[in-house]
Amino acid sequence: MDSYSSFENGMQLNEYQRLRLDKVKKFRELGIDPYPPRFLQRTHSVAEVLQNFEALQKDDHADPPVPGVLVGVSGRLMLKRDKKVVFGDLIEDGNRIQIYLKDAHLEAGEQSLLLFKDSVDLGDIIGVVGKPFITKTGDKTIEVHQWNILSKAINQPPDKHAGLQDTEQRYRQRYVDLISNPEVRDVFVKRSRIISAMRSYLDRQGFLEVETPTLQPLYGGASARPFVTHHNALDQNFYMRIADELYLKRLVAGGFGKVYEICKDFRNEGIDVRHNPEFTMMECYAAYWDYNDVMKLVEEMFAYIAQEVLGTLKVQTRGYEVDFTPPYRRLQLRQAIIDYTGLDYEQYPEQEDLYREVKKLGVDVAPDTVWPKLVDETLKTFVIPKLIQPTFLYDYPEKLSPLAKKKPGVAGTVERFQPFIAGLECGNAFTELNDPVDQRERFLDQKRNQDAGDDEAMQMDLDFINALMYGMPPTGGLGVGIDRLCMLLLDQASIRDVILFPQMRNL
Template identity: 55%
Template structure:
């Protein structure tokens, strides 16, 4: 879309500033205090100032978010990442020329830097009485029509920078996200875990049931995959001799996009030697409680119309009990695919006739069990066919030592007592291969190198995976995963912004470009000849 009148007016102001010898994009700032620090400084000094301004000059800087022109006085708020502060420009303090310059050249969205003295206005607001002001960045785009918040959802996701600029609640979500990740690292680091990094590009994908993204590695002349999980590499590290390892990483799954799924997402995985799924269940509870206290300061979380209480201990329920309670199906008694398919369809599950038995179970769990689990609930002891990397229960080889954590109808975590028998693991891979041949695109391929690693020996190990994005959804009461990912995947828009052609006439405003353009337009000696 073409440049609008406001954008063209701002570009002309850039032209005028350049003509005055003023760089609208200087490289440096002399800020001495953030907005929050400036306000805090005056609040601390005020009792000792006797109603006078702070005699010590300070310099603040930030984006202009409001301007009120009162004739001989201008009130303007600027904002930085710490908060906002009001600038007070009075003709007799800054001089008539500086005040007129501000009114002519400063617009909303510009970045400015102001020197002055802190004081409190008659209305009670801590402000900066400006003595000098400089432009730090001339914004060409004005803010959205409603400065109080960008409301179009798709635009908020596509232009997250505008969303962050205009919606304080959005900024707070990502502050909370950072606090959650910091708390998770602190919990694990204090308990002797080693943070590691494993490959994002993998020759064989594994560690989860998912369809991968495929790419081609030209230097190696080989097809590679974006990882769907880092599990198999982390367990190789347990084989190698580390007892406690973790990674917070990006995973990629070539699947649909909905309120709970984004093809690129963030996972925490950790592995503990000489532990089983009961130990990991306890650690999971402790970790999430610790993160909630650190990031939120409370264990009571608003979630839609519910209030979730994270106070331990959390409910524990076997997979068999959960499925019986919410579907009436005993999967230990219904072991053939046709019968399970018929029962699932009678309940209204969305499964195709060729869906393999374990995928039908998984769909029943997602459709009927998960939405009912609002308060924190561990569902444990899964069928072996659903868990190709988990250890069988010694007293019932049809089941594995696995649990999932559900909160607010979200699946947050998945954990096992890890399978460390290389022959059993090889058999499970073969079972996956058979499911793949039957049409299950999410079944894992055989990873012979991982089998080889297990043949060197892996101690009893507990493993754990936590969806960081979904945990942040829960902690910030956001009902869609796109709200907690800074730049979520979106379908490309059919029409570009159209800036390439519209900005061409203004390239002469860039220092040095005018000479370059003149050289390009001039005929070369060869052409002249």
């Protein structure tokens, strides 16, 4: 069995795929490599031709006629109209230009035109050499003198009008999604620009970008279940990081004044429209700041990103017009829950009592849910969906925030805030806890929560406490979910719509 037959049988090709595979063989029989290593005649990108069209184009109607410049471009053929002549649309990197093939213009004449008609299909990647001109209908076009097959597509692209509609297939085969749905490509171009704008803003504020371990001997910095892996050389288990907070604060203790990291975090938890097990976070820490300084940074940074990427501070998202113009509304968390539910959690310091009250409100929680999670679930159920314009909820219960500094004069409360926009949480920030004795007690509280059934509680990290024992200055810290921010700025309903390759169950 030859390699083509083996491929056809092994891949279980359908009729259309077999027809295209036959064209691959036809090219080879003609001595043409349907997958050449390069296109030497390429002189311009499609974007460059479009940008410089007037200088490149030929114009037979000018007096005297303008001969035009011979250009070589390449791209994917996404539209083909076969008559006596051939028109097609060539797309490269999101830019589209029309091509025009006529036997009188082609160097190989009618034979070249017939081969193009018979053997080049939609989805094929081709290179053309020709002269730019404008048709009678005003379309920027390349008059093709020579063409080359660069990659013969065996799969048909989706219908040019309907695109790729099946949501699960879009996530599983993002490459097809990008080929057929130009608006999806735009989302990911803008996602990249959002990250670049964030990095630019932080760099200008004097933050130093650093890298911390993805594999960690202890997981910490957030309340989440980790992924576990085994390190063969060290013969011990490691954890995929759930946050980089504790390592970044080690750096502040070591003398770095302002640090940040944009990285992947991993949490072994549920998947829904707001959560993906692998996600992108930005965390930054600044010595001698507190959570008030960080609030100012967040509203300035979000406004800067919106203006840089979208050109406006008023963004249509999730059915609302959101104004990113600073300053943002500030609302104490305790007061927010009272306003929206009538419940004052400080009146119920015992788990059993608070559980009884939140159940009366209709919060869906199990009887053994620990006190901090009862507050958090009440917040998620009744308050967050109502926070449409950018809002900072601040001053959280100490039990809900094991890494935040206590608020002076307010027992049981820490200096923490979270930004909420259009009913979506998109960050977390503290005045950081730098007292090693207090930090150890918080870790012990987390251990008690873990023993009580909270499988997302933090572990005791003695090395981090040791770092604090060397002295960490007063510090403000922030974590921003990049994926959530992209959902907001780009008006995407699901986190999977802003992640190129989201996790999916095997078929």
